[in-house]
Amino acid sequence: MVIKRLLAPVVACLVCAAGVQAHAQVKVGVITSSTGPIALVGIPQKNTVDLLPREAGGLSIQYISLDDASDPTATASNFKKLLSEGVDAVIGPSGSPNAMGVIPFAADAKVPLLAPVGTAAVVLPMNEQKKWVFKTTQNDDLIAEALVEHMAKAGVKRLGFVGTADPYGDNWQKVVAGLVKDKGIELVASERFQRQDTSVTAQSIKLIAARPDAVLVAAPGSSSVMPQTTLFDQGFKGQMYQTHGAALPDFLKLGGRKVEGTILAASLMLVLDEVPDSHPSKQIAADYIKAYQDKYGNVPATFGANVYDAGLLLERAIPVAAKAGQPGTPEFRSALRDALEQTSELPATQGVYTMTPEDHSGFDERGRELITVKDGQWRLLK
Structure with missing residues (x-):
């Protein structure tokens, strides 16, 4: 009995520690259109999931990847499924109409949405719903x-x-x-x-x-x-x-x-060899392209890089959010949104991100190059 009484606090601490550890994993949902009419956009995005950061600030990151087959109705179903699984953030979907349709779900659940889509309408004009959305392509x-x-x-x-x-x-x-x-x-x-x-x-x-x-x-x-x-x-x-x-x-x-x-x-990715080495995104883009080529045997479209940048944004924001609460809690997700909005001078594959409450895309002129097609190849327009 004495031994049991002595061990009880130890066991309790171990159980407590195990509970903390169990909740110390960040869950990130990913929705891509790897089949259907916009598969050429969604395939490199789906492939990029395996290249995303698996740890940030001592917390492991789990990605749950789903395909919506380019169908906005399927996007909504997938989004609800991810929310039911307790995700702390969602990357995706691939299509602009699909993304517009799930903004209310993200806002109601108070889960940050990192949208790798083209239209600026997902973040502009800014309102109470769109403040939960961050766009990883140039406006x-x-x-x-x-x-x-x-x-x-x-x-x-x-x-x-x-x-x-x-x-x-x-x-x-x-x-x-x-x-x-x-x-x-x-x-x-x-x-x-x-x-x-x-x-x-x-x-x-x-x-x-x-x-x-x-x-x-x-x-x-x-x-x-x-x-x-x-x-x-x-x-x-x-x-x-x-x-x-x-x-x-x-x-x-x-x-x-x-x-x-x-x-x-x-983005500079199309003409990387012609971009000066001083560009803050050049090496990051080169590393992403090499990792993608090594795994899949071909060069990724910039659409895949939009998902990769979403991972980099989360990698920086997660340690900040963890100060406010454990992953899986409303406090963590709210702090994650705030940390994403406070991103400043983060170099990524597409350019440099500086978010503000009014600008949830965050690119400046470093996020674009004028490019032409010459002899069947992308070339920097000079």
Whole structure:
């Protein structure tokens, strides 16, 4: 009996320590579209999960990865499943419409959402729901400003626009319409199409009839290719511009000679060898590309890097959040949101992040390069 009384406090401490250890793991959900219409975006994102940090500030990180097959309804189901499993944060989904649909769930559950999507509408305008969302791609206006500045210098006076009929295309049309007006460029035609469409002939005929000097395609992943190749086939000779949604190897493969001369603004990853060594993101991007190549045998699209950057943001924020509470608690998740919002000068693969309460994307000019397609390869536009 004496021995039992002496051992009781020891056992209690061990049980307590085991309980703390059991809760010392951060759970992060990941939703990607590794199948379906936007699989070219989602596959490198899903693959990148295995390259994300597994520890931060002494806490282990568990990733729960799900595929939504590019379907917003499936995204919502997956998000609810992750919440039921007690995740502390979610990375994803791959598509802009999918992300817009789950923002209310993230806000209601008070779980930070790191969205690797194109449209700035997930974080702008900022409100009580969107304060739980952090975007790991460049906002549309940062990319658009570079493109419109080039248009003005190149003498473009009449611009045609064709974009996806979803939040990605909607926000790009809105941003571009405002910017070109200030530069004395007339938006002479604006067309839309669905990502899953197999033809955009009607839209391209209308664009050509408007006699633009240049056309901007605003579409993510493989959907960025068809409008441009269709315009080429119909004899359009003007300058073609693309958004960072086209920044993937398959744009070059699928477009071939028909996308030669395209101009886009995107991250330094596309032209890493031409970027000065002094760029704060160059080595980080190079390390990510090497790790991805070593594991999968090919170069990742920048979409995968958006997920990798989400991991880097969490890696910095988790130790700060842990001071407020254990993983799995409302206190930890709230502190994690606050820590993400206070991120300052964090170099990552796409640029340097500095978040504020008003800016949950956090990129500046270090997060973009003007790039062209030359001889079937990405080249820094000089």
